[in-house]
Amino acid sequence: MITVDTVTVGYGTTAFVKAVDAVTLTINDNEILGIAGESGSGKSTLMRAIYGDFSTGLRIAGGTVTGRFEDERTGVVTEAQSRDFGKLWWDQISYIPQGSMSVLNPLMRVEKQVVDGLPKREREGDRAALRARIAKFLEGFGLHESVLDAYPHQLSGGMRQRVLVAIAAFVNPRLILADEPTTALDVVVQKKILLMMVEIQRRLRNSLVLVSHDLGVHYQITDRLAVMHRGKIVEMGPTAEIFANPKHEYTQTLIASLPRIDGERREARA
Amino acid sequence: MRLLRYIAGRLVVYLLVVVFGLTVLFFVPRLGPTDPIEAMLAKVASQGAYMDASQVDRLRESLADTFGLSGTLLEQYWAFIKRILLTGDFGPSLSMYPTPVMELIMNALPWTFGLLLTSTLIAWVLGNFVGLLSGWKPEGTSSRVMEGIAICLYPIPYYILALVLSILFSYVWKIFPLTTTIRGAPWSWDLVTSILWNSFLPGASIVIVVFGWWVISVKAQTTAIKEEEFVRYARLKGLGDGRILTHYVLPNAILPQITFLALQIGLMFNGSLITEILFDYPGLGLLIYSAVLQGDFNLLMGTISLSVIAVATATMVIDLIYPLIDPRIRHR
Numbered sequence: 001m002i003t004v005d006t007v008t009v010g011y012g013t014t015a016f017v018k019a020v021d022a023v024t025l026t027i028n029d030n031e032i033l034g035i036a037g038e039s040g041s042g043k044s045t046l047m048r049a050i051y052g053d054f055s056t057g058l059r060i061a062g063g064t065v066t067g068r069f070e071d072e073r074t075g076v077v078t079e080a081q082s083r084d085f086g087k088l089w090w091d092q093i094s095y096i097p098q099g100s101m102s103v104l105n106p107l108m109r110v111e112k113q114v115v116d117g118l119p120k121r122e123r124e125g126d127r128a129a130l131r132a133r134i135a136k137f138l139e140g141f142g143l144h145e146s147v148l149d150a151y152p153h154q155l156s157g158g159m160r161q162r163v164l165v166a167i168a169a170f171v172n173p174r175l176i177l178a179d180e181p182t183t184a185l186d187v188v189v190q191k192k193i194l195l196m197m198v199e200i201q202r203r204l205r206n207s208l209v210l211v212s213h214d215l216g217v218h219y220q221i222t223d224r225l226a227v228m229h230r231g232k233i234v235e236m237g238p239t240a241e242i243f244a245n246p247k248h249e250y251t252q253t254l255i256a257s258l259p260r261i262d263g264e265r266r267e268a269r270a
Numbered sequence: 271m272r273l274l275r276y277i278a279g280r281l282v283v284y285l286l287v288v289v290f291g292l293t294v295l296f297f298v299p300r301l302g303p304t305d306p307i308e309a310m311l312a313k314v315a316s317q318g319a320y321m322d323a324s325q326v327d328r329l330r331e332s333l334a335d336t337f338g339l340s341g342t343l344l345e346q347y348w349a350f351i352k353r354i355l356l357t358g359d360f361g362p363s364l365s366m367y368p369t370p371v372m373e374l375i376m377n378a379l380p381w382t383f384g385l386l387l388t389s390t391l392i393a394w395v396l397g398n399f400v401g402l403l404s405g406w407k408p409e410g411t412s413s414r415v416m417e418g419i420a421i422c423l424y425p426i427p428y429y430i431l432a433l434v435l436s437i438l439f440s441y442v443w444k445i446f447p448l449t450t451t452i453r454g455a456p457w458s459w460d461l462v463t464s465i466l467w468n469s470f471l472p473g474a475s476i477v478i479v480v481f482g483w484w485v486i487s488v489k490a491q492t493t494a495i496k497e498e499e500f501v502r503y504a505r506l507k508g509l510g511d512g513r514i515l516t517h518y519v520l521p522n523a524i525l526p527q528i529t530f531l532a533l534q535i536g537l538m539f540n541g542s543l544i545t546e547i548l549f550d551y552p553g554l555g556l557l558i559y560s561a562v563l564q565g566d567f568n569l570l571m572g573t574i575s576l577s578v579i580a581v582a583t584a585t586m587v588i589d590l591i592y593p594l595i596d597p598r599i600r601h602r
Contacts, residue, residue: 153597
């Protein structure tokens with residue numbers, strides 16, 4: 001699906017600040033890949049390089065990100081470098097942002113925000129038919145049809161995040177990239193949304209990349225996990241294996257920092 | 271039902287604001303030392319008319335009656351409020367006695383309104399268009415040039431700009447008339463061209479001076495909104511620049527501008543004092559100016575009351591319209 005080959009990514013043109021350092025990574029078809037790491041470890045930058053979002057001075061200084069998208073509906077195979085992914089956005093690739101208050105246009109109804117950007121193949125039929133399909137799709141997320149007529153400020157944080165997941169999934173893409181999709185939510189809502197994402201991935205049999213600093217999230221849903229630290233992938237493998245037997249010291253520290261139900265209670269230290 | 275309650279609430283606030291404004295307007299002149307009746311009597315006396323004491327007393331009484339100055343302060347106040355709110359009657363003009371103030375205002379209003387509404391709208395549309403584009407693509411040559419022009423025009427004091435325009439285009443190059451003289455039979459083509467011809471310079475002076483402000487304010491809006499996450503999200507959806515600009519940036523950037531526009535339209539009833547004096551344009555501004563010069567209290571009260579009512583009305587209209595354009599205000 002996506003091959004990331006010793007890619008170095010950073011910001012700025014004159015003074016280059018390296019954020020991702022010679023990372024090699026493969027995203028396979030039909031899998032959920034997790035990228036974990038602390039703030040500033042380069043996971044979001046890596047995700048942007050994979051998505052092909054080269055705005056705000058982001059630049060690949062070395063290596064390549066190559067994508068191969070097989071669309072079984074049309075039989076078309078597209079191969080491209082990530083800098084050319086722009087034309088595949090909301091067609092073969094879609095993206096779930098971290099759902100802050102301002103990700104959705106405050107002056108646009110949810111229905112229009114779902115439709116805006118949809119590829120032609122998903123727009124078939126008249127408006128009423130499309131609306132009915134979207135409504136049915138949202139139902140699967142526990143969202144009532146009336147959400148379609150709502151403005152973003154009328155939805156709760158959890159509803160907005162579900163809408164964002166639904167918008168990305170309704171595109172029916174081969175690859176979905178999710179950047180901290182559940183970070184702003186409480187664990188109950190978080191779990192619901194994660195399960196929905198798994199359900200969608202299993203149904204569409206596409207690839208899902210999940211970026212999160214929360215190892216608990218990765219433990220719950222990812223098939224494979226890449227742990228990033230200071231711009232490098234320090235450990236990568238099946239999630240269950242990494243949790244059972246972390247090899248790298250940093251991964252061990254991360255896993256040890258997770259609260260355990262049988263662990264002893266300690267005061268937090270600065 | 272909720273909507274009705276909202277509207278009723280706005281109307282009550284509106285009435286309170288108007289009554290409060292009129293109250294201030296009623297009491298403030300009465301704090302001053304001038305007595306319009308004595309001033310009028312002095313004026314009559316200075317014109318050489320001889321009156322004996324009883325005649326003066328009778329004149330004083332009838333003046334007090336026409337000026338609405340008879341009775342106690344409270345009685346005067348109630349009469350004043352009732353008269354304005356119920357009948358819109360401001361009494362006769364003192365300097366152009368006995369023409370009613372309302373008639374003078376109604377004669378001047380179309381001129382001011384026509385001139386200011388047209389020039390404000392032109393400036394608004396132009397300014398927002400230029401500001402939006404220059405905020406959207408700040409590196410572009412055309413947006414830099416337009417913004418440069420706007421920034422240069424913005425700080426010029428209005429009277430200097432108007433004088434320069436007037437000197438250049440009606441004195442040095444005699445293209446436009448120096449003072450306003452409207453000719454032509456009613457509803458004739460001559461009249462229309464005459465009005466347009468005479469209004470061009472005053473209109474242009476207003477457009478030029480206000481244009482810069484619109485450009486700068488909408489540009490600030492656009493620059494901020496361009497960085498909003500929903501714009502980035504729209505871009506990552508693969509939406510084109512045009513669609514992002516028209517459906518994401520523009521509606522969000524233009525909202526505050528609509529508020530300012532409505533307030534501007536409310537302020538219009540003050541007339542554009544300097545414009546109308548400089549170009550001798552027969553609008554409300556000129557009327558207020560002459561009222562002040564000639565100590566015409568009734569006319570002053572009339573024009574100022576009208577502007578109080580107009581600003582309050584404009585604000586209420588924005589309040590009523592805003593829910594239609596901003597969904598965040600609609601549902602609370």
